[in-house]
Amino acid sequence: MLKKVSVLVAGSWGTALASVLAENGRHVLLWARSEEQVQEINDKHTNHRYVKDVVLSPLIKATSSLQEAVEDADAVIMVVPSSGMRDVASQIRPFLKADALLIHATKGFEAGSLKRMSEVMAEELPECDPTRFVVLSGPSHAEEVVLKRPTTVVVAAQDLQAAEAAQDLFINGYFRVYTNADVTGVEVAGALKNIIGLGAGLTDGLNFGDNAKAALVTRGLAEIARLGTAMGANPLTFAGLAGIGDLIATCTSKHSRNWRAGNQIAQGIPLSQVLNDMGMVVEGVKTTKAAYELANRFEVEMPITRELHNVLFEDKSPRLAAMDLMGRVRTHEMEELPSDTLTNGWK
Ligand SMILES: NC(=O)C1=CN([C@@H]2O[C@H](COP(=O)(O)OP(=O)(O)OC[C@H]3O[C@@H](n4cnc5c(N)ncnc54)[C@H](OP(=O)(O)O)[C@@H]3O)[C@@H](O)[C@H]2O)C=CC1
Numbered sequence: 315m316l317k318k319v320s321v322l323v324a325g326s327w328g329t330a331l332a333s334v335l336a337e338n339g340r341h342v343l344l345w346a347r348s349e350e351q352v353q354e355i356n357d358k359h360t361n362h363r364y365v366k367d368v369v370l371s372p373l374i375k376a377t378s379s380l381q382e383a384v385e386d387a388d389a390v391i392m393v394v395p396s397s398g399m400r401d402v403a404s405q406i407r408p409f410l411k412a413d414a415l416l417i418h419a420t421k422g423f424e425a426g427s428l429k430r431m432s433e434v435m436a437e438e439l440p441e442c443d444p445t446r447f448v449v450l451s452g453p454s455h456a457e458e459v460v461l462k463r464p465t466t467v468v469v470a471a472q473d474l475q476a477a478e479a480a481q482d483l484f485i486n487g488y489f490r491v492y493t494n495a496d497v498t499g500v501e502v503a504g505a506l507k508n509i510i511g512l513g514a515g516l517t518d519g520l521n522f523g524d525n526a527k528a529a530l531v532t533r534g535l536a537e538i539a540r541l542g543t544a545m546g547a548n549p550l551t552f553a554g555l556a557g558i559g560d561l562i563a564t565c566t567s568k569h570s571r572n573w574r575a576g577n578q579i580a581q582g583i584p585l586s587q588v589l590n591d592m593g594m595v596v597e598g599v600k601t602t603k604a605a606y607e608l609a610n611r612f613e614v615e616m617p618i619t620r621e622l623h624n625v626l627f628e629d630k631s632p633r634l635a636a637m638d639l640m641g642r643v644r645t646h647e648m649e650e651l652p653s654d655t656l657t658n659g660w661k
């Protein structure tokens with residue numbers, strides 16, 4: 315039985331996941347970095363900056379002490395942005411129980427090392443049992459989860475028991491949790507969908523229309539699956555909730571910070587201003603750079619990622635990027651399949 319459950323940190327998604335746990339009758343300890351936010355959560359049961367107009371369950375208690383949050387915890391849910399994962403993981407190392415269930419819900423890679431979040435956690439928490447690591451991902455905007463709107467996610471772990479423990483912890487009538495064994499696929503899909511979400515915001519901002527967005531999502535999925543498979547993922551994972559599911563949620567929703575960032579860039583607002591004004595994490599920007607580097611490392615073709623990289627970091631005009639994508643050398647739709655498979659239909 316998982317008695318003590320903690321969530322790190324009290325941003326939008328951490329607060330939403332804490333609310334699901336509280337709905338399931340769990341007492342949750344939520345780590346927040348500022349004393350002011352801790353007081354707001356404990357005294358007013360709100361977290362206005364990250365989840366507006368929502369009254370939180372009294373079962374959620376906040377603390378600014380990582381030690382208090384993690385010591386003796388049976389399950390720790392890591393929801394820090396990818397840029398802070400290594401630092402937070404190293405800070406909790408002295409306090410964490412070796413057999414704690416460690417679930418992360420972060421969508422990104424570590425900049426520079428290009429490591430997946432579970433790899434970063436494993437490096438910083440060598441005493442922890444790697445079979446207790448779980449990733450939670452899928453189409454799940456915090457704004458809807460805190461309103462108890464029907465949502466589905468997937469939890470992946472090497473070990474079925476760990477995945478099922480995470481499933482038991484979160485599942486309820488509005489939050490349906492599936493299991494999957496493909497940790498790499500679920501992490502890669504969750505990170506890379508944000509690039510396509512940024513692209514969808516750009517596409518909509520340029521009024522390219524529905525055909526263009528359908529093309530972006532479909533061809534985006536093809537290049538996500540191409541890189542993911544090269545990194546060792548099961549290609550079928552990309553047809554699931556962490557893949558196509560989250561692409562749909564991110565590319566069609568105004569809740570998406572990545573979509574909104576792309577949309578604002580299309581209006582000519584500089585990237586630095588977009589990120590500054592958002593006041594929340596936009597993982598897709600750093601992930602575009604990481605995926606561009608991973609595509610080079612694994613020698614995988616990722617034309618949408620490459621063009622977005624050029625728009626975000628090389629000052630290329632989004633219209634020219636779109637023209638260059640449309641003008642690429644003609645190819646078979648399933649170009650990654652072996653060449654005899656590609657020609658089979660014509661024999
Ligand atoms: N929002 C959503 O709907 C979903 C988000 N996710 C993923 O969850 C992760 C967190 O995103 P989200 O909660 O939305 O982000 P928010 O922008 O809502 O909140 C960010 C939180 O992270 C804290 N933080 C920022 N930098 C660091 C750091 N270096 N170390 C520790 N904590 C830090 C902030 O603290 P402070 O306030 O003190 O600055 C804040 O609590 C991302 O990877 C995102 O992709 C996944 C699914 C859904």
Ligand SMILES: O=C(CO)COP(=O)(O)O
Nearest residue numbers: 452453454455570571572
């Ligand atoms: O991952 C998410 C929904 O599944 C949230 O997306 P954004 O980070 O773009 O808001």
